[in-house]
Amino acid sequence: MSSVPVPPPSRGRWTDAVLDPFRAMGEPLADAVIQQVFANNEVDAVNQMMRSLHSNTHLVPAELPDALEDYLNQTDDWPEWADPVKVQLGQNLFQRYGMQMTLAYFTWSLPCCYAWAKAAKVLTWTNGIDKHVHRRIxxxxxxxxxxxxEGGLGPQGFGVRTAQKIRLLHATIRHHVGKDPKWQASEYGTPANQEDHVATLLTLALVPKALTKLGLDFTREEEDAYFHCWRVIGHFLGIHQDLLPRDLEDAEHLWEAIQQRQVRHSEDGVALTKALVDYLKMRIPGTMMDGVVVSTMRELCSEAVSEAIGLEKTDWTRHLMGPMRWMFALSDEAQDQSSMAAKVSASLSRKLLESLHSSETGGGRVTFRIPKSLQESWNLASAEEKKAG
Structure with a gap:
């Protein structure tokens, strides 16, 4: 008896004819700023701004080049279609489930990015995570x-400034890589192009759906609000308005289209994934649980993605995705109704975040900062705070 072939998921309006032009497209506003900065030999001032941007949340530094000051002032307004209520709901969801979401960023979002062979090429080309895994994570x-x-996208928050910085970093990548005669634009597209940017945004905006594989249960309203929050962030990142999905269903169609178009095996993707796995194993205390990193990736990622990035086979820890997950049950009130798989992920994410926080705040120089409100919501503490307590 022959089986009926299963049709691929719907791509909606996102045909190749619609998406192909975006592979050749950068971001005109940021690109123009970077070109002018390099032409005027003002790179040192820009580098200084990049290093201190987190502290510049209210005023634009007077010492910045005029082009950069204008750019920061022109790109910090919310779009007219933004819904503050949805944004707050999306951020509230992160405050509640942010530990699992953070782990999913490392075990689903990044692996998916590395499965796109063309996008992986620019990451390794620019000495990406395979050489500087610590910095990229x-x-x-x-x-x-x-x-x-909460409030991260408001006038007092860090979010908008961080997005503006990333937008400029992408323009800098295009400036440098695009000039390299070895870069094959006809094959890979413009480096850090619009399609790759919106694809990366979706790996963050669709995390709630990925986490349903670990037993978390979100309403469609919650998923929609979370996506809307990231749609606003996409605006600040300079993603073309015609490429930003209109709503959650449109985003799901675009995701399927990109998966069909871009998921391919590549040595770049394999190298990036291996570096990521090794780094996460190093950050999770002990060695007995090292296999949980790969087990979680295989649980969240599709088979196509796992094969494209050469993800190693799971060991005994795959069973922690089942009956043995009770070992990591948390006491957080927000997690009381979640499945054991969700509790496992929250426990692992707590270990990872505490490791990052304690290692990066030593010596009085903060390079990784967890907002106090999230530390309290997630019951996180740095190594110094634990020792003092």
Whole structure:
């Protein structure tokens, strides 16, 4: 008896004809600023701004080049379609489930990015996570915490400034890589192009749906609000308005289209994934639980993604995704109704976040900052605070 072939998930309006032009498109406003900065030999001032941007939450520093000051002032307004109520609901969801979401960023979002062979190429080209895994993970985690903390996208928050910084970093990548004669734009597209940017945004905006594989249960209203929050963030990141999905269903269609278009095996993706896995194993205390990193990735990622990035096979820890998950049950009130799989992920994420926080705040120089409100909500404490307590 022959089986009926299962049709691929719907791509909606996102045909190749619609998406192909975005692979050749950068972000005109940020690109123009970076080109002018390099032309005027003002790179040192920009580098200084990048290093101190987290502290510049209210006023634009007077010593910045005019082009950069204008850019910061022109790109910090909310879009007219933004719904503050939805944004707050999305951020509230992160405050409640942010530990699992943070772990999913490392075990679903990043692996999905590495499964896109063309996007992985630019990461390794620019000495990405395979060589500077520590810095890239800190940057990713800090960005997520900055934009998803309640108030993070407001005038007093860090989120908008962080997004503006990333937007400029992408323009800098395009400036440098695009000039490299070895870069094959006809094959890979413009480095840090619009399609790759919106794809990366979706790996963050669709995290609630990925987490249902660990037993978390979100309403459609919650998923929609969380997506809307990231849609606003996409605006601040300079994603073209015609490429930003209109709503959650539109985003799901775009996600399927990108998966069909871009998921391919590549040595770059394999190298990036191996570096990520090794780093996460190092950050989770002990060695007995090392296999949980890969087990969680395989639980969350599709088979196509797992194969594309050469994800190793799971060991005995795969059973922790089942009956043995009770070992990691948490006392957090917000997690009381969650499945054991969700509790396992929250426990692992707590270990990871505490490890990042304690290691990066030593010596009085903060390079990874967890907002106090999230530390309290997630019951996190640095190594110094634990010792003092």
């Amino acid at each position: 800190i940057e990713t985690a800090q960005f997520v915490l900055d934009v998803m903390t």
